[in-house]
Amino acid sequence: MKTFLLPDLGEGLTDSEIVAWRVKEGDAVELNQPLADIETAKAVVELPSPYEGTIAKLHAAEGETVDVGAPLIDFELAGDEAPAPSGSDASAEDEPAPSPEGGPVATPADTVAEVRDAPAPEEKPEKVSVLVGHITVHGGKPTRKRRAWDVEPFTRQERPSGRPNxxxxxxxxxxxxxxxxxxxxxxxxxxxxxxxxxxxxxxxxxGPQAQPQPASTREKVTGLRKHTAAAMTQSALTVPHAATFHQVDVTETLALARSGDASFLALASRAILLAAKRWPDVTAAFHADTMELERFAHINLGIAVSTDRGLVVASIDEAESMDALELTAAIKDRATRAREGSLTMAELTSSNITISNVGVFGVDGGIPILNPGESAIIALGAVRRMPWEHEGEIVLRDVCTVTVSFDHRVLDGREAAGFLADIAAVLERPALALAR
CATH class of the missing domain: 4.10.320.10 (E3-binding domain)
Structure with missing residues (x-):
């Protein structure tokens, strides 16, 4: 019997929720076969089997939250055998047998002498299964060897028709x-x-439900929403936030987006990336424990995506090398996979500046809280048609409020204002956004 404890899946979590079991008690499983769908702080992931054997017991039900390090599954491992008898349990077969010719019986001393003179048998290494690869034990000393994987992928059996929804x-x-x-x-x-x-x-x-609805309900906050709540609280309490606003005439940018294949968000992202090149500290990270400022070689643009599970920031790495059309495709890809819960951990953690398009919810703007580890976040408000001074006349123009929220330990007011002014300049002349 082997008990598998819930591991930390690489996010420093203290617990995870069992979304769905892929196996049931009594099922035979293979190494790395998916056992369950686990909801972590940022995604729903498959938990692979660390052993080959039979499921003896499941310690949690679907929907239950399990602490990291708590028992999750009991396995009956393939090839388990009962230990050989020893000591006082030895049978009569262990007694010395008479010689075939009826000669003297070999005494324990004679046997010991023969064993000492005989060559030592070749030591066989013992393999010990672990979660990834295997360990070979030579003379009581473990050495690790990379597992050679079969090229044929595992095919999951169809779930039984009677499985609960x-x-x-x-x-x-x-x-x-x-x-x-x-x-x-x-x-x-x-x-x-x-x-x-x-x-x-x-x-x-x-039709309408007959049962009356309760006055209020309570639900335990878990998974992504629990992680977001903790992260935003930590960011708000430890980082000195400041913000600056600017109303920008985006008439030309909006017209360009409507007439071409590049989205408005992609053109705005290009404006942010071009401005960030002139103000590189907007993508820096401040390390309070060492009082160091870390600057990065590339701009990894985070896109805030609202999902059924909560807010996700999906990163587009090295976004400064992409044009508006490439950014349009990348933003669509990240948003789709964020809502499916299929983003990789790297795509969820590598951004160094974030853009939040709150305008899609019909609001004019807001002051967003910084994504932990970043020094700036940009909020785009809704585009409004309003009277505006243009070329000496008052005309109707498309106007958007752009907000930059920033870490005042890294940026001062002049740098944040200069960064925002450069974003506005590109949005007012969007042809610049098409250049690499």
Whole structure:
């Protein structure tokens, strides 16, 4: 019997939620076969099996939060054998046998002498399975050897038809609030997940719910929302935030976006990247423990994406090397995979400056809190048609409020204002944004 403890999946987490089990008790599993979908602070990931054997016991149910280091699964390992008898349990077969010719029986002393004179048997190394690769033990001393993987990928067996419906935490919450039984809903999501649209369809088909709704409900904050709450609290309490605003005439940028293949957000991103080259400290990181300022060789642009699980910042690495069309494709890719929960850990942690397009929610602007480890975040407000002075006349123009929130330990007011003014200059003359 081997007990598998929930590991830290690389984010420094203290716990994770079991979204869905891929196996059940009694199932035979292979090494690295997916065991469960685990919700971490930033994504839903597959947990691979560290052993080959049989599932003896699952220590947690779906939807339950498990502490890192707590028992998760008991395995009956393949090839487990009972220990050989020893000491007083030795059978009569262990007694010395008479010689075939009826000669004298070999005494223990004679046996010891023969063993001493005989050559030592070749020591066989012992293999010990671990989570990644394996360890070979020679003479009681472990040495690690990289595992040679088979080229044929593992094919997961189809789940039994009787498996309960599954859903992401926000959908489960909505179903609970509306009194809808998930098992009565026909799922349409990826891997058989019940989606918000499925609940809407089920509610329309069944009509108004007869059960009265409670005055209030409580739900434990876990996963991404728990991580975001802690990170934003830490950022707000430890970083001296300051902000500067500017209303920008984006008429030409908006017209360019409508007439071409580059999105407005991609053109605005190009403006930010060009301005950041002139003000490199906006992408620097301040290390308070050592009082050092770390500057980076590339600009990794973070895109804030709102998902059902909460806010995610997806990074586009080395964004300064991309043109507007490449940025358009990259932003679309990151936003899609952020909502699917399929971004890699590197894509969720490598940004050094962030842009938040709050205008898509219909607001004119705001003061965003810095993404931990970064020195600047830019908020784009909604584009409004309003009277504006243009070439000596008052005319209707498309105007957007741009906000730069910054770490006052890294940037002062002059640098932040200069950075914002350069962003505005490019947005007012968007042809500059098309240049590399």
């Amino acid at each position: 599954r859903a992401m935490p926000p959908v489960r919450k909505l179903a609970k609030e509306r009194g809808i039984d998930l098992q009565s809903v026909r799922p349409s999501g990826r891997d058989g997940l019940v989606t918000r649209a499925d609940l809407e369809a089920a509610g329309t088909a069944s």
